[in-house]
Amino acid sequence: MDKIFDSLNQDQIEVVKQIDGPILVLAGAGSGKTKTITSRVAYLIKNGIPPSSILTLTFTNKAASEMRSRALSLIDNDILHFPLLCTFHKFGLLFLKHHIQYINRSNNFVIIDSDDKKRIIKSFEPDLPLPLVMSEISKYKNNLIEPDDAINSARLLNYKKIATIYKKYEEYLAQNNLVDFDDLLALPYKILEENEEVAIQTSQRYQYIMVDEYQDTNDLQFKLLKKLTHTHQNLCVVGDDDQSIYGWRGANIKNILDFDKEFEDTKVVKLEINYRSTNNILNIANELISHNRNRHKKLLKGIIGEGKDVELISHENEMAEADTIAKRIKELLDSGENLNDIAILYRINSLSRSIEDGLNKAAIPYKMVGGVKFYERAEIKDIISYLRVIANPNDDFSLKRVINKPKRGIGKATIDKLIYGSSSHNCSIIEYIKLYKDEYKKLLSSKVYKTINSFTQDIEKLSKQKDKNIETLIDDIEDIFGIKTYYQMLPDSQDRVANIEEFYGLFRDFVIQYPDRTLDEFLNDISLQSDQDQLDERSVSVMSIHASKGLEFKHLFVIGLEEGFFPLLGDGTDLEEERRLGYVAFTRAKRELVLSYSNSRFYKGKRARLTKSRFLSESGIVKGSLKLERKSSYKKGMLVKHKIFGIGRVIEVSKIKGDTKLKINFGGTYRDILSSFVERV
DNA sequence: TAGAAGCAGATTTTT
DNA sequence: TCTGCTTCTA
Numbered sequence: 179m180d181k182i183f184d185s186l187n188q189d190q191i192e193v194v195k196q197i198d199g200p201i202l203v204l205a206g207a208g209s210g211k212t213k214t215i216t217s218r219v220a221y222l223i224k225n226g227i228p229p230s231s232i233l234t235l236t237f238t239n240k241a242a243s244e245m246r247s248r249a250l251s252l253i254d255n256d257i258l259h260f261p262l263l264c265t266f267h268k269f270g271l272l273f274l275k276h277h278i279q280y281i282n283r284s285n286n287f288v289i290i291d292s293d294d295k296k297r298i299i300k301s302f303e304p305d306l307p308l309p310l311v312m313s314e315i316s317k318y319k320n321n322l323i324e325p326d327d328a329i330n331s332a333r334l335l336n337y338k339k340i341a342t343i344y345k346k347y348e349e350y351l352a353q354n355n356l357v358d359f360d361d362l363l364a365l366p367y368k369i370l371e372e373n374e375e376v377a378i379q380t381s382q383r384y385q386y387i388m389v390d391e392y393q394d395t396n397d398l399q400f401k402l403l404k405k406l407t408h409t410h411q412n413l414c415v416v417g418d419d420d421q422s423i424y425g426w427r428g429a430n431i432k433n434i435l436d437f438d439k440e441f442e443d444t445k446v447v448k449l450e451i452n453y454r455s456t457n458n459i460l461n462i463a464n465e466l467i468s469h470n471r472n473r474h475k476k477l478l479k480g481i482i483g484e485g486k487d488v489e490l491i492s493h494e495n496e497m498a499e500a501d502t503i504a505k506r507i508k509e510l511l512d513s514g515e516n517l518n519d520i521a522i523l524y525r526i527n528s529l530s531r532s533i534e535d536g537l538n539k540a541a542i543p544y545k546m547v548g549g550v551k552f553y554e555r556a557e558i559k560d561i562i563s564y565l566r567v568i569a570n571p572n573d574d575f576s577l578k579r580v581i582n583k584p585k586r587g588i589g590k591a592t593i594d595k596l597i598y599g600s601s602s603h604n605c606s607i608i609e610y611i612k613l614y615k616d617e618y619k620k621l622l623s624s625k626v627y628k629t630i631n632s633f634t635q636d637i638e639k640l641s642k643q644k645d646k647n648i649e650t651l652i653d654d655i656e657d658i659f660g661i662k663t664y665y666q667m668l669p670d671s672q673d674r675v676a677n678i679e680e681f682y683g684l685f686r687d688f689v690i691q692y693p694d695r696t697l698d699e700f701l702n703d704i705s706l707q708s709d710q711d712q713l714d715e716r717s718v719s720v721m722s723i724h725a726s727k728g729l730e731f732k733h734l735f736v737i738g739l740e741e742g743f744f745p746l747l748g749d750g751t752d753l754e755e756e757r758r759l760g761y762v763a764f765t766r767a768k769r770e771l772v773l774s775y776s777n778s779r780f781y782k783g784k785r786a787r788l789t790k791s792r793f794l795s796e797s798g799i800v801k802g803s804l805k806l807e808r809k810s811s812y813k814k815g816m817l818v819k820h821k822i823f824g825i826g827r828v829i830e831v832s833k834i835k836g837d838t839k840l841k842i843n844f845g846g847t848y849r850d851i852l853s854s855f856v857e858r859v
Numbered sequence: 860t861a862g863a864a865g866c867a868g869a870t871t872t873t874t
Numbered sequence: 875t876c877t878g879c880t881t882c883t884a
Contacts, residue, residue: 237873267874291874359874394873427872526870531876548872582860589860706874724871746870759871782869783875 182217182224182252186210193414193447194218197225197386200441202434203416206478207463207765208454208730211416215388216245218414219261220252222386232261233384233406237391239265239707241728245390262384266399268706270362273369277376280369286698287357288566288573289705293554295358298350298575302343306336314340315347319360320398320428322367354575363398370405381408392417392437396428400440411441419473421762423724425755435472452478452765454730456485459771463764466797470754478765486770490799492790493776494812494853496529500536503735503774507542507718510733517543519732521719523763525744528781529737530720537718547721553707557665557674558681562704564655568640569697572606577637584664586629595621596630608634644697649689651697652682723763734767739775740788760793773799812840818856823849826856 183191190210193203194217205211215234222232236242246263262269275285290298296308304311318328318341325345332338351358357365370377387406389395392415395403407413415437422431438444452460457480464477493499507520522533522544530546537544552558560583563576571577574597582588599618600610610618611634619627636658644651656662662682665674688700719731738744745756764771775790794800812818816828818840826844840851 239874241873265874270874289874292872362874391873423871424873426870528869585861587860591860722871724873727873748870750870755871780875 182220186214186217187451189447189449189451190214190217193416193449194221196414196445196447197222197227198412200411200437200444201414202392202437202444202446203414203449204434204446204474204476205416205418205449206452206476207418207421207762208452208478209449210451210453211390211418211449212241212245212248214449215390215416216249217252218388219245219249219263223253223261227386229259229261231383231385232388233269233386234261234263234388235266235269235390236263237265237394238728239268241390242268265706266402267359267362270366271702271706273366273380274357274362277369278365280373280376281365283352284355286570287355288570288576289362289702290351290356290358290575291554291705292359293559294356294575295347299343299347302346304339304343306339311340311343315344316360317428318344319358319364320396322364322398354573356575363402367398367402367405370402377405377408381406381410385410386412387414389413389415390417393419393422393431393434394424394429395433397430397433400430400433407441413441418476420467420470420476420758421727423727423755423759423762425752426750431472435474448474448476450476450479452480453482454768455480455765456482456769458485458488459764459767462488462771462797462799463761466757466764466793467761469796470757472754488771488773488799490794491772491774493774495778495785496532496776496780497536499737499774499776500532501539503533503737503772504536504540504542506735506772507537508540511542515733517716517718520735521721521726521729521731521733521766522735522737523721523723523726523766524736524738525723525746525759526738527722529743529779533720533737537720543717544720545717547719548725552677552680553704555674555677557661557678560661561655561678561681562701564659564661565651565697566701567637568644568651568655569701571608571637571641574600574607577607580659581630581633584660586633587626588629588633592622592626592630608637648697649686651689652685656682723759726766727762730766730768732768733770733772734763735772735774736763737774737776738779739773739791739794740779741791742786742788743779744791745793757793757796760797764797812853818842820844820851820856823847823851 182194186194190213193201193214203211203214205214219232219234223229234245236245242264246260249263250260271289274287278285278287292312295312299311299315300308314337325341325348328341328344329338332341350356351361370380384406387403389403394417403413415434417434419431419434422429422434425431438446460478460480467473491502493502503522510520511517524530524533527548534544534546553562560580563579566573566576567580578593581593595618596607596610599614600607603610603614605613611630622630640651640654640658647654662675662678665671665678668674685700688695741747744760745751745753773794775794776788778785778787790800812828812831814828814831817825818828819825820842823844826842828840829843829848830841832839840853840856842849842851842856
């Protein structure tokens with residue numbers, strides 16, 4: 179037991195020991211939240227609570243696996259079963275595997291990702307913006323509104339249209355036995371709601387429930403938790419309302435703000451000691467967030483000491499910003515700092531480009547977190563689709579993706595004929611190809627006809643032996659269909675081929691590591707996997723603030739602190755959420771925090787003049803005197819470099835039309851140049 | 860059917 | 875400015 183409590187403070191111990199009843203843990207940034215949860219898991223087990231009655235829910239696989247390993251290290255004696263510790267979605271998946279028959283579906287369903295969802299909805303040819311349709315459908319599902327109700331209650335024509343597409347989409351999913359991410363939560367809820375005995379039995383099974391990042395739960399997750407605590411109130415939620423940054427995605431900050439009202443006799447514990455950052459960093463974070471009204475009042479108290487001043491740097495344009503930051507990073511590296519300890523954060527992804535240029539020019543290795551995720555890359559989805567078709571040849575959705583990849587002359591017209599035929603016979607495409615040869619033979623050229631049949635035979639052959647020959651499956655697929663070979667022939671294919679090889683390796687590892695698992699299990703697992711972390715790669719991290727949540731860096735640059743960009747202003751701006759985003763960004767820094775803004779940026783095809791963010795004054799960095807601010811604009815006498823004219827010296831600086839005009843002496847020739855066309859040397 | 864050229868649209872995105 | 879999608883042509 180000592181081992182558990184040794185490294186915990188009083189508040190954390192209180193959380194760990196309080197095992198019965200509802201408890202709300204308000205855990206500020208860097209306050210040892212993960213340690214507290216994992217200690218609590220270990221404490222429960224050491225007190226004889228059966229591991230099988232403990233459930234811990236997280237939002238990411240990464241958080242789940244980190245917690246699992248940390249909890250395991252706290253439990254010395256081997257336990258037979260480790261308690262279920264997984265994401266909400268994985269929990270939903272496991273639940274559906276056992277209970278989906280309650281809604282008359284079979285448990286060999288396939289999970290689709292948002293890209294698949296997009297393709298399905300697109301095939302209905304909506305005359306409305308796709309993102310809108312997708313997010314509205316998501317809202318319907320999360321609010322448990324059935325398609326018919328959605329159609330009936332829609333007043334505006336556009337919403338009638340969306341609701342109608344929603345209905346078609348749901349029919350499509352049911353027909354193809356597909357399940358989307360929303361379904362992984364909505365369907366379990368539906369089953370629990372309609373079947374009291376299942377609700378009671380499930381709630382009794384999980385007597386002790388913990389939730390990480392509770393501020394990010396949405397209404398549906400809250401309802402699910404209500405169901406899970408149907409027979410008891412042993413719910414421990416841990417989160418930080420000040421770090422709620424997914425409101426735009428349906429996360430409801432009220433869940434954490436009103437938790438003590440929803441659950442009677444809630445014990446509230448605040449973890450306010452920050453083990454991560456210097457006081458100078460914490461001060462500006464505290465100062466900024468204190469401007470929010472809707473929050474549980476908290477104040478992060480540091481234990482590390484004052485540290486360096488938080489610094490503000492400004493630039494004429496984004497190129498200058500990138501160059502300055504690259505230079506600063508070089509200095510850090512020269513002084514012996516580690517690439518992995520340095521990160522650059524921004525509010526919007528489009529700011530990454532100039533930063534990338536700057537880092538490339540300075541030959542600083544960096545990794546972009548976010549962007550297109552590994553499992554969402556086209557080439558990876560192609561292979562996964564092959565695997566899915568082999569796992570289940572009736573999966574029309576995946577079949578359509580691979581039937582002409584690599585190109586084998588089966589174009590859209592042919593596929594449409596097959597879809598038409600199969601739907602008129604109420605069977606899958608592959609069944610149609612097998613059973614109704616005479617019918618479509620006359621519609622197609624003999625070459626296409628042959629291609630289709632040999633493709634189908636290949637799929638069927640692999641499908642029959644899929645689990646017996648799983649260790650050679652990947653090689654068989656490559657031998658027969660040659661996806662890697664296909665991508666190799668395309669221009670600029672290096673990355674894609676490398677990705678394919680990585681995936682093949684991943685699959686082979688899986689087979690070796692879990693020889694008893696089936697192909698279906700592998701496919702289910704990876705459909706919930708978000709991204710491969712390349713943590714050990716030695717490089718500077720470049721990412722959005724959203725992507726940085728949960729991470730920490732010794733040296734941190736936050737760029738683009740300009741009014742309009744951060745806070746990002748537009749319709750639907752939630753200023754408090756923007757401020758929380760600032761709070762999340764600042765509290766990622768451990769020792770050094772540098773904030774940066776630029777007087778102008780190239781954005782959406784235009785150069786825009788910008789002013790510094792209100793967050794700078796709100797956090798106390800910009801006061802009357804700009805004592806911390808380091809101007810890096812152009813001055814007389816400065817050396818600059820132009821792409822064509824080379825290096826010259828600034829003779830005169832003047833402002834025109836919101837830009838800065840420089841008179842520059844290029845080896846005796848004087849030219850007027852806008853400042854954004856030159857770089858400082 | 861497949862590649863080339865033209866045109867709108869461009870926040871954040873744990874699963 | 876750049877990207878990704880639709881339309882056009884061989």
